[in-house]
Amino acid sequence: MQQDQKSELTKSLIIEEAFKLFYENGFRSTSIEKIMKASKLTKGAFYHHYKNKQEIGLKVIEVKIQKRVEETMITPLSCDGNALHILETTFVNRLRSFSMYDKQHGCPMNNFINEIGDYETVYQVALRNVIEKWKLALINLIDKGKKENIILPAVSSSAVATYLISSFEGIRGMRKLYNNDKILDDYLSGLSIYIQQLKA
Amino acid sequence: MQQDQKSELTKSLIIEEAFKLFYENGFRSTSIEKIMKASKLTKGAFYHHYKNKQEIGLKVIEVKIQKRVEETMITPLSCDGNALHILETTFVNRLRSFSMYDKQHGCPMNNFINEIGDYETVYQVALRNVIEKWKLALINLIDKGKKENIILPAVSSSAVATYLISSFEGIRGMRKLYNNDKILDDYLSGLSIYIQQLKA
DNA sequence: TATAAAAAATACCGAGTAGTATGTTTTTGT
């Protein structure tokens, strides 16, 4: 195999394993050694490809977490059709798509936010970027819904977007504490009420 | 001073300092030594009063975090008057009461939930108890509002309670990422829309 | 095939970790 290809392969392998361990056990309690043991490599390989732990933390946020949000919560918003309907199905489908593993460990982004969102500015900025992208996509859809006379023009698009994101992230954390989906069903009912109320 | 009084004083001093450090730096990255340095005592004193780190973690949840939620989010719900109004003012007042410090570090409970809510069952149970108490108090108020013909009887009290809590905890995390209150204002607008919609 | 560069492994450092064992000091009941 070509050298640069192998290098890229190793780097992305490390990112994958790091993401998994950060998700399952948290950022701070995941050591470089654990990541490299999962990658079946040694610490020397890690420090050949990455500068330090902060760099891999940022990479995981910028690559894995951002991608996850984009693919599951932003891209589906670009569908044609009723804006309110798209809004609801995107959130509902996402919540329904979660595996046991996902439910148990919560939202990778929200875990990062609450564990290290106030730790160092670099993480703060990286996480804020993801949130802002998500928020902007929601605002665009809501604005579109207003233009098409589907959503009440009086409500603030930014406020609705913020409320939708905060409740979604909140419930992803709360679900960790339970061993059943009752709380998710309650959330979905609450969400449905909220969205219906935005109808023009 | 009497021995048992001094013992209680020391124990609660340790709880106070532990809570502060868990809140500011997280549970996992706060060591016993750091807690005891903040308490101006030594590790020997800690292990005389507490069994291990898990015990102090649980104590902090059961005493400090539960108390915080009760005093600021549950007790205010017992006021006389319009249920919807009480609901809104409780959430609004709480959010408005936060200091810079509180905004920067988010919600102590939510931090715990997202950092160690999936770590060990004991923490899961302790945190769930706090959430359940809060949820129950909200459900009682909403049910009262229904009886008094102030809140729509059709909506599920449990769903509304869950949605309110999840959005509040969500926004407490998100606020960490910003250096201004715009996101909190957006949240409050979103909350207001939501609560108004429950009117009978 | 020789050589340089990249990839990865090994060995190590100083600092920090939870927890223990064993001291010393202070308070208590008699």
Next chain:
DNA sequence: ACAAAAACATACTACTCGGTATTTTTTATA
């Protein structure tokens, strides 16, 4: 006043941490 117990301090163990220095192995190229 004295012995027991409680409160706290000191010193330590065995281990993990992030990061560095150095060496070995693999690969690309001339």
